[in-house]
Amino acid sequence: xxxxxxxxxxxRGCVLPxxxxxxxxxxxxxxxxxxxxxxxxxxxIYTKGTTPLPREGNPPPRVAETAGGMLNxxxxxxxxxxxxxxxxxxxxxxxxxxxxxxVAAATVEEYVRCVRTLDAADGIAAYELNISCPNxxxxxxxxxxxxxxxxxxQAVRGATPRCLVVKLxxxxxxxxxxxxxxxxxxxxAVSAVNTFVGMKVHLGLRRPVLPNRGTGGLSGPAVKPLAxxxxxxxxxxxxxxxxxxxxxxxxEDALEFFVAGADAIxxxxxxxxxPSVSLRILDGLTAYAEAAGLQxxxxxxxxxxxxxx
Amino acid sequence: MLSSLSRARDETGEVLRVEQLPGGLVELTAHLPHLAxxxxxxxxxxxxxxxxxxxxxxRPFSVAWVDGESCSFVFERVGAGTRLLAxxxxxxxxxxxxxxxxGFTLQPSMRRVVCVAGGLGCAxxxxxxxxxxxxxxxxxxxxxxxATAARLYPSERFVRGVDGVRVVESTDDGxxxxxxLVVDLIAAALSDGADAVHACGPNPMLAATAAxxxxxxxxxxxxxxxxxxxxxxxxTCLGCALPVRRDGGTAWALCCREGPVMPMDTVDWDALRAxxxxxxx
Numbered sequence: 107x108x109x110x111x112x113x114x115x116x117x118r119g120c121v122l123p124x125x126x127x128x129x130x131x132x133x134x135x136x137x138x139x140x141x142x143x144x145x146x147x148x149x150x151i152y153t154k155g156t157t158p159l160p161r162e163g164n165p166p167p168r169v170a171e172t173a174g175g176m177l178n179x180x181x182x183x184x185x186x187x188x189x190x191x192x193x194x195x196x197x198x199x200x201x202x203x204x205x206x207x208x209v210a211a212a213t214v215e216e217y218v219r220c221v222r223t224l225d226a227a228d229g230i231a232a233y234e235l236n237i238s239c240p241n242x243x244x245x246x247x248x249x250x251x252x253x254x255x256x257x258x259x260q261a262v263r264g265a266t267p268r269c270l271v272v273k274l275x276x277x278x279x280x281x282x283x284x285x286x287x288x289x290x291x292x293x294x295a296v297s298a299v300n301t302f303v304g305m306k307v308h309l310g311l312r313r314p315v316l317p318n319r320g321t322g323g324l325s326g327p328a329v330k331p332l333a334x335x336x337x338x339x340x341x342x343x344x345x346x347x348x349x350x351x352x353x354x355x356x357x358e359d360a361l362e363f364f365v366a367g368a369d370a371i372x373x374x375x376x377x378x379x380x381p382s383v384s385l386r387i388l389d390g391l392t393a394y395a396e397a398a399g400l401q402x403x404x405x406x407x408x409x410x411x412x413x414x415x
Numbered sequence: 416m417l418s419s420l421s422r423a424r425d426e427t428g429e430v431l432r433v434e435q436l437p438g439g440l441v442e443l444t445a446h447l448p449h450l451a452x453x454x455x456x457x458x459x460x461x462x463x464x465x466x467x468x469x470x471x472x473x474r475p476f477s478v479a480w481v482d483g484e485s486c487s488f489v490f491e492r493v494g495a496g497t498r499l500l501a502x503x504x505x506x507x508x509x510x511x512x513x514x515x516x517x518g519f520t521l522q523p524s525m526r527r528v529v530c531v532a533g534g535l536g537c538a539x540x541x542x543x544x545x546x547x548x549x550x551x552x553x554x555x556x557x558x559x560x561x562a563t564a565a566r567l568y569p570s571e572r573f574v575r576g577v578d579g580v581r582v583v584e585s586t587d588d589g590x591x592x593x594x595x596l597v598v599d600l601i602a603a604a605l606s607d608g609a610d611a612v613h614a615c616g617p618n619p620m621l622a623a624t625a626a627x628x629x630x631x632x633x634x635x636x637x638x639x640x641x642x643x644x645x646x647x648x649x650x651t652c653l654g655c656a657l658p659v660r661r662d663g664g665t666a667w668a669l670c671c672r673e674g675p676v677m678p679m680d681t682v683d684w685d686a687l688r689a690x691x692x693x694x695x696x
Contacts, residue, residue, distance in 0.1 A: 131652075132651065132652065133651055134650065134651040138420055138649050138650045138651045139651065141419075141420035141421050141423070142420060142423060142425075142649065154653075162666060162667055163653060163656060163667055164656075165656070165658075165667075165690070166643060166644075166654075166655070166656045166657065166667075166690055167643070167644050167654075167690070167691070168644075168653065168654045168655075168656055169644050169645070169646045169652065169654030169655075170644065171470060171471060171472055171644075173469055174468040174469050174471060175468075175471060176471060176472060176646060178646070178652070178654060180652070180653045180654065183653045183656075183667070308691075311691065313691075315691075317691065326468065326471050327467075327468040327471065328468075355467075355468065375471070375646075377647070377651070378472060378473075378646045378647035378651070378652055379463070379467065379471060379472050379473055379647075380425075381425060381512065381647075381649070382425065
């Protein structure tokens, strides 16, 4: 029996039973994985990005594999916030696993309307604000500018009593500045990071593989070093919990994020290739904490030396 | 209709045989008892092509044959994943998640089922022929076309000792069978009546098959097995969208759960042809 306390308090009453969540866009709303693994053991399900109205998604091809990673340009295909609030949430309310609904919209008013609609439903533990989806025409602007991100978070903060996690974009010059801005605006926690804008080229056709602008969001093991660096920068910038995400596919990967400064993690793209990987990571983290005699996984955190004056 | 995931299981089994067939085709057989016991013709498995992370994702393959507790898959070396699979040796371990997707409709009351297989589209039909005959379908006619004789899947591998299974071949260059396209063979195969037409192959061949069947007295059940670049294979990544006709317009359906086998009249063939070719990784 482990003495470690693996619970994670994200704030405003949202306490995750363990730090292993599954990342938005890699787990749907849990209904497919429910048929494949015991989802109730997870620390949290961060749902597919949910928008004010249903979205059909982008034309194919929508995914392209790269070295150690994949690009996606799904275009936020989802059934819309009303369906999630009135149909899906009834299932969430029956589950032991906390469900954190990822919300994406184009304007401050739409974000506010989404969380108000979802607030009426039980079964939702928190919101994760997607302020940085790279695959739709609008919706990225907030994540790129600290002032815009703060305005959005402030408005949503005023609209809901529920815990707010803000998912940060790595496609910025100073992710620490955006993190600090959303913390000051009332975010309870941040998740870092969303996908990196990337491109794959079809040399035979002399054009990108993905349609539209030719770009997509890069995820998978290829981005892990970039995500670790982002988590460390965010950790240094804020006091609120940091949820680390980006290329985690093994217990060791997850542990590295705790060293870099994470309080919890999300397993993303690895779920596609290995549906039970998140549960194996949970078991591995528990065993590691016990073997290493850790009270908490955050005891692993690296304390950077102060920079020379 | 959406496939159920309740039969899908992640299992790892020993590779038993990797056969290099003429024309570059490869047939891999592995000990996968769950898949062998549950797969229906046209359903697929997501196979792990190596330890990762390159390639990162599994690759979808139709279950081509089942014998006892073993399953066979037919493919070509077209990218990193299939090259790794083709290089596997007996004793190596293969990861499989399946069965996944919707398979072909088969009913014991069917007197004749006609299959149209273009090139690698041969893959689902050995198992289909066996399962059709086992359940009582009268006979199975497999129309199989390829660019040249060396690229034809060997007809004895479609049949494998099952009686009531007949193969008719065509080649684009006339080196064996009918000189022309496999689609040319459809009208004659239907002339004595058939209760279903099941097709698998490249998109242009499938579109031509659909067009040919529109002009004939086609049976009620006419289905095509399609493909799309897939991330997960079980409906969460939403990557494998295909254009279908819905409510008078074009909508996206997921190849992995609303397919890979779809009724031909639900596919938007014009939109499918207009898509850029998928990049094979």
